[in-house]
Structure formats: structure tokens, C-alpha cells
Amino acid sequence: MIRLTPKSVRVRLTLWHIAVMLAVLGVYAAGVYTFVRNNSLSLLDERLHDDFDWASDMLAQRPDGTIAPYEETGEGDSPWLQVWSLEGRLLYDTPEARRNPVPRPAQLAESAKEVDRVVTVPDVSPPYRVMSGGARIGGRPVLVQVARSEGPLAQNLNQLIYILFLGLPGAVAISGLGGYLLARRALAPIGRMSERARSINAERLNDRLPVDNPDDELGRLATVFNDTLTRLESSFEQMRRFTADASHELRTPLTAIRSVGEVGLRGKRDETAYREIIGSMLEEVDRLALLVDRLLMLSRGDTGRANLSMDVVDIPELAKEVAEQLSVLAEEKGQSVQVRCDAVPRWFGDRMVLRQAMLNLVDNAIKYTPDGGAIEVRVTQTSASMTIDVIDSGPGIAPELQTRIFDRFYRVDKSRSRENGGTGLGLAIAKWAVEVNGGLLTLVPAVSGSCFRITLPQTVPNEVTGVCSGAL
Ligand SMILES: Nc1ncnc2c1ncn2[C@@H]1O[C@H](COP(=O)(O)OP(=O)(O)O)[C@@H](O)[C@H]1O
Ligand SMILES: [Mg+2]
Structure with a gap:
């Protein structure tokens, strides 16, 4: 399976930043939208209640039994209003109600007999919010219906969605860019450190990583790395000295054996002299063997290969x-x-x-x-x-x-x-x-x-x- 994980920490951090930002802003936008919508709806309902109260007060029964307002409202500010008899006969309606008929008003009125109800009628566009309730006009029980279009509310909400969801990608893009720049800035010392670390080898062990701030995480990392380098440098130095000393020590008995041998070969000697020469050569060989034994013991100890018994x-x-x-x-x-x-x-x-x-x-x-x-x-x-x-x-x-x-x-x-x-x-x-x-x-x-x-x-x-x- 191919894992699509970006190699660069900077890119990974930026992507995480964007994802978190998207989630946070998404939740925030949804919250704002719900709050504004509920608020606007209850505001609309309050106004419907006001309309209902106004209608109950304004209507009067004429001597001929018809229902009409005390005084006619102007064409422009006529509200949506219908009055029904309890038998379901339309007694009065305003021009606004005639222009925007709401389907099934009779049923709506029926359902409103018991409680004052506010319902949304979604069958018309834009949807209407209708409030139906019983009232008494001139002593006669009737059903009054007032309504308001949800159009302006829907328009406001659409604008809000537009602002929120158009602004969201912009905000995420800006924060993503900010996150990227921040990650780049924060990780820049790592780049410098790895460049410097790359140039450090056995010959340049005295080099150290730059420590900008010894108290922050990167500074601590650099300090730990530098301490390791110091230890490495000293053990390299020790090893170098040990190798030089060991070769020097090994060379001394070898030179002795060689010169004793060379002297022995010069001119003729009797058996006792040869025995003496071989004897002193063997002495040097013993020294050499002892030295090699000790070196071996130390190197076994160094590599931790000495098997200890209990x-x-x-x-x-x-x-x-x-x-x-x-x-x-x-x-x-x-x-x-x-x-x-x-x-x-x-x-x-x-x-x-x-x-x-x-x-x-x-x-x-x-x-x-x-x-x-x-x-x-x-x-x-x-x-x-x-x-x-x-x-x-x-x-x-x-x-x-x-x-x-x-x-x-x-x-x-x-x-x-x-x-x-x-x-x-x-x-x-x-x-x-x-x-x-x-x-x-x-x-x-x-x-x-x-x-x-x-x-x-x-x-x-x-x-x-x-x-x-x-x-x-
Ligand atoms: N008991 C001691 N008294 C005086 N000097 C000592 C004693 N033990 C060790 N040394 C000194 O320490 C040096 C290192 O000892 P060691 O490692 O055993 O090497 P060596 O092979 O020279 O004995 C010796 O060369 C000697 O100078
Ligand atoms: Mg000794």
C-alpha cells in the first residue's frame, strides 16, 4: 500500500495546521449560522405575534355580518391577513393574502383551533410562516391567520452562508501560509544543524553545531549532539594515541630482535655466542608476546567481549x-x-x-x-x-x-x-x-x-x- 505521507516535516506541519484550521472554522461557521438562523426565526415569530394581536384589535364586525378593519390600511403596508369562520368560510382577507395564497389555509386554521400555532409552509416560494389562532371579533368567534414571508430571512441567511463559506477558504489559505512560514522559521535551525553535521567527519571532530538558544528544544538537541561529539572526539583521540603507542611499543622489541640478529650474522662466532644471541632474541619475542597478550586483553575489554564468569x-x-x-x-x-x-x-x-x-x-x-x-x-x-x-x-x-x-x-x-x-x-x-x-x-x-x-x-x-x- 502506498502511503501518501509527505517527507518534509514542514509540509506535514502545514497540512496539519490547515486541517485543524478547517475543522475549527467549519464548526465555528456552523455555530454562527445556527445561532443567526434561530435568532432570526424567533424574531419573525415575535413579529407574527404582534401582527396577530394587531389584527385582533383592528378588526370589527359590520352590521351586515362581514368582518373588516376599523380603518382600511394603505395598499403598501397591508399585512398578510385572513379571517375564517369556525365553519371554514373565508370572512375577510387582505390584498397581500390574495396575492400570495398559502395552500391549505383551512386545514392550517383547523389545526390552530386548540393552540396558537406558527408553522412554516414550504410549498410556496419563498416559504411563508403562518400563525393561526382563535379570536373574538365583535363577540363572534373566528379564526385569524397572519403570515410573513421567510424571503428576507432566507436572503440574509444566504448572504451569511456566502460570507462564511467564501471567507473560509481564504482564511484557511492565509492561516496555511502563516503555518508554513512559521514551520519554516521554526525548522530553519534544523536545516543549518544538519548541514553542519554533514560536514563533520573523523577529521573534523572538533567542529560543533551552532546553538542559537541553549534553553529551547533545538538548542538542547544541539547541545546533546555537541556533547556526543566531544565524547567521540576524545575517544577518537584516545584511540589514535593508543594505536600510535601500541605500534611504537611493538616496534621496539622488533627492532631489538632485528639488530641482535644482524649483529649475530656479522662474522663467525662460537656456539655459546650464538646461543646467547638466540636467547636474547627469544627474550624479546617473550616481551612481544606479553605485549600482544595485554593488548588483546584490553581490546577485548574495550569491545565488551570479555565473558565474565561468576x-x-x-x-x-x-x-x-x-x-x-x-x-x-x-x-x-x-x-x-x-x-x-x-x-x-x-x-x-x-x-x-x-x-x-x-x-x-x-x-x-x-x-x-x-x-x-x-x-x-x-x-x-x-x-x-x-x-x-x-x-x-x-x-x-x-x-x-x-x-x-x-x-x-x-x-x-x-x-x-x-x-x-x-x-x-x-x-x-x-x-x-x-x-x-x-x-x-x-x-x-x-x-x-x-x-x-x-x-x-x-x-x-x-x-x-x-x-x-x-x-x-
Ligand atoms: N607501586 C608503585 N610504585 C611506584 N610507581 C609505580 C607503582 N606502580 C606503578 N608505578 C608507576 O606507574 C607506571 C605505570 O604502571 P604500569 O601500568 O603497571 O606499567 P609498567 O608496565 O611500567 O609497570 C609505572 O611505569 C610506574 O612508573
Ligand atoms: Mg606494571
Whole structure:
């Protein structure tokens, strides 16, 4: 089925405007017509009553039994008047009544015996309105009929119809034009906005839509659109930076592999030297693999494709497992790793993802704390949440860098981090891993060293079964 809906909102609005205007004016015209018609008819009837009263007063019975007015009226202003005997004999009529005979006056007179009646006689043109009623003239009961033509009334009403219904299309046309101009004016900013929006692309994301009045509907739409553009611009910028950083990071181990290989090929070497060269090439390959793994993890997180599982996690047990896994690194640096738990909280969430976050934090603590330092993982529980603090006795983080360290590839000391096998993605991954589990990763201000805090919402009722403490 073809739908005849105009594409342009402007035209649709104008058509609606015209339709509503037509309906309103139509109802208004019908109302005015009915009011004027009823008014004119009752006015006519009033005059008929006056005529009737005048006729009853003016007529007299002559000595010969005929009926006639006291004094003859002039030809011009003679009203329409007939007088009948009760037997149905015409006793008197005026010249006007003779000129415009009304059909069936006898019957009309008959029907008027009981009540004074006013009826329209439509058989003549123009129709007549007749009033019949009983009266006494000189003591003799008779029937008096007076009538008036509806001609002037019909003429007035026709003129009214003419004015109303001729004026209606004109009024509708004017209001339609007004509606069209109004719609055009109201919708003009949308045209400008869509023109501007069309020109905005990935290269021109800093462009914004014009906001004429931020408080009206269109202004609000433009503001919302501009906010979306701002967010898009910042995520485009982030993506661009991430791609640039990622390619740079990937290039470094590749360049290292290449130069180690090139050096190896220069001149002849013994087996041990070749083994060493291959060993360092494999080290770089490991770095590359680690980097690619982390990038993949982040990109899965970005696209929301990380399928999270719902495990019952024994947090102290997980903390111990993480500390144990990294204890070799700590031992190498003569550091102590303590796990302290106020309670044995259980938590619902993805164990592997939370483990990754804790691993990254404890790994950082070990890496950035000088030899012989102390690291502590402290699990605390409150009624609403649970916190896992990773505290170290290292150099801490300058306040101005406290938000930046969570950025991808951001490292305070690039060369030092690289020496430690860092990629600059550890904290970004940890933050994602905690947040995706409904928690929060923050850097808590500390007098010395640094303290990273994972806050997790409490998902199951507290289950305090004891206190654990252990050193690794
Ligand atoms: N416990 C810490 N103490 C001091 N500095 C830290 C600590 N954890 C992270 N940092 C700083 O934050 C930077 C980002 O950390 P991260 O994202 O894990 O990257 P990296 O791969 O370098 O470890 C590190 O390069 C380091 O400068
Ligand atoms: Mg790290």
C-alpha cells in the first residue's frame, strides 16, 4: 500500500495546521449560522405575534355580518391577513393574502383551533410562516391567520452562508501560509544543524553545531549532539594515541630482535655466542608476546567481549595465591610480602580477572620498591564493601601523576619500566579488570610508599570465620 505521507516535516506541519484550521472554522461557521438562523426565526415569530394581536384589535364586525378593519390600511403596508369562520368560510382577507395564497389555509386554521400555532409552509416560494389562532371579533368567534414571508430571512441567511463559506477558504489559505512560514522559521535551525553535521567527519571532530538558544528544544538537541561529539572526539583521540603507542611499543622489541640478529650474522662466532644471541632474541619475542597478550586483553575489554564468569571467590586465598606466585621476584630483591586479612570474605565475581588485577598491582609493588623493601596485601571488610590494599615501601607516586599512571602506556620512568619488563599497560588492565567486576581501583594517598586500593561491592552476606595472617 502506498502511503501518501509527505517527507518534509514542514509540509506535514502545514497540512496539519490547515486541517485543524478547517475543522475549527467549519464548526465555528456552523455555530454562527445556527445561532443567526434561530435568532432570526424567533424574531419573525415575535413579529407574527404582534401582527396577530394587531389584527385582533383592528378588526370589527359590520352590521351586515362581514368582518373588516376599523380603518382600511394603505395598499403598501397591508399585512398578510385572513379571517375564517369556525365553519371554514373565508370572512375577510387582505390584498397581500390574495396575492400570495398559502395552500391549505383551512386545514392550517383547523389545526390552530386548540393552540396558537406558527408553522412554516414550504410549498410556496419563498416559504411563508403562518400563525393561526382563535379570536373574538365583535363577540363572534373566528379564526385569524397572519403570515410573513421567510424571503428576507432566507436572503440574509444566504448572504451569511456566502460570507462564511467564501471567507473560509481564504482564511484557511492565509492561516496555511502563516503555518508554513512559521514551520519554516521554526525548522530553519534544523536545516543549518544538519548541514553542519554533514560536514563533520573523523577529521573534523572538533567542529560543533551552532546553538542559537541553549534553553529551547533545538538548542538542547544541539547541545546533546555537541556533547556526543566531544565524547567521540576524545575517544577518537584516545584511540589514535593508543594505536600510535601500541605500534611504537611493538616496534621496539622488533627492532631489538632485528639488530641482535644482524649483529649475530656479522662474522663467525662460537656456539655459546650464538646461543646467547638466540636467547636474547627469544627474550624479546617473550616481551612481544606479553605485549600482544595485554593488548588483546584490553581490546577485548574495550569491545565488551570479555565473558565474565561468576565464581565464589575466597579473597584471602586469592591474595595468598598471588603473593606466592610472585614470591620468587620478591625473594630476588630481598623483599618481604605480607598478606593480612581481617576476615575471610567471600565475593561473587570473575576470579581470573580479579587475579589479573591483583597480580599487576603486586608485580608493580615488587618492581618499583627498592631491594629489601616491604610489601603488604591487606584485605579489609566493611558491611557494604571490601577493600584489597597493595601497600609498598617504595618511592611512591608524585600527586600530579596519580591519574596519569592509569593511562595506557604511561610510565613515570620509561627506561626503568622497560628494564623491568614493563609495558605501561599493567595499571590500565588492572583498572579495567576491577571496574568490569563492579569495583573501583584507586591510589590512596600515603605518607611513604604507595597504596593501591581495590574496592569491591559486597555481593554476599558477611561470612566472618576468622582472621588470617601470613608472610611469604
Ligand atoms: N607501586 C608503585 N610504585 C611506584 N610507581 C609505580 C607503582 N606502580 C606503578 N608505578 C608507576 O606507574 C607506571 C605505570 O604502571 P604500569 O601500568 O603497571 O606499567 P609498567 O608496565 O611500567 O609497570 C609505572 O611505569 C610506574 O612508573
Ligand atoms: Mg606494571
